[in-house]
Amino acid sequence: MTVAQVMALIPVEGTISATLLGSYLDIVQTELDLALENIFADPAIVITEDECINYSTQNTNGSNFISIRAWQPTDLVLKQTTIDNQNKVSLDEQPLVLGEDYVLWYGFQGNKIPGLTVPVTAIKLLNARLSPAGIIRVYGTYGWQAGYPVDVQNMVANMVVNLAGFAISLAELGGASGAKRIKSMTTEIELSDDMSEKLRNYARSFMDDPAYIAILDKYRYATKETITII
Helix, strand or coil: CHHHHHHCCCCCCCCCHHHHHHHHHHHHHHHHHHHHCCCCCCCCCECHHCCEEEEECCCCCCEEEEEEEEEECCCCEEEEEHHHCCCCCCCCCCCCCCCEEEEEEEEEEECCCCCCCCCCEEECCCCECCCCCCCEEEEEEEECCCCCHHHHHHHHHHHHHHHHHHHHHHHHHHHHHHHEEEEECCCEEEEEEHHHHHHHHHHHHCCCCHHHHHHHHHCCCCCCCCCCCC
């Protein structure tokens, strides 16, 4: 997101400088992208086999439904192997064949949506179960979509504005440990390293809010494997 997008969602112009707001936005987006495993990178991330992500099952009797977070369906490549091969740069196994070895599960409900590019969030193996010692290697274009969806944009904007208020309070009380200088209490605060770390920790604490957890979990756990342990 940009500062202009944040201001459009929650007008703060004249209350705090765009430069300073941008520094808060950087902190929020960094922490949020870590929490969401960067599934909204813009542009989307192209991953080659040597950078692949391996997925496994937690079921002790294996599973044919494997959650794979979020990938674009175009040029998606899957290989099945065992966990002892997970660090190999290139596998000898041939890619699985769509429609013969597996089918794709899209988004939250599993189906494509006409007119929308819905990410692949899981696969269903057709002829076998993935054992606890097995992995599915995935590479291609990683991510849910390029840029945040509307609900995440609103979350970011709220977090940034709340972080700005917290920063001003810290600067008022923290002296040199909170900020190196205060040009104007409401418009310009130069962040010290100590101040930046406090703000990062506060940004992480936002994610404990039940409303934010619901948004995060919506995308983090778009599909969940049913776990059975015997």
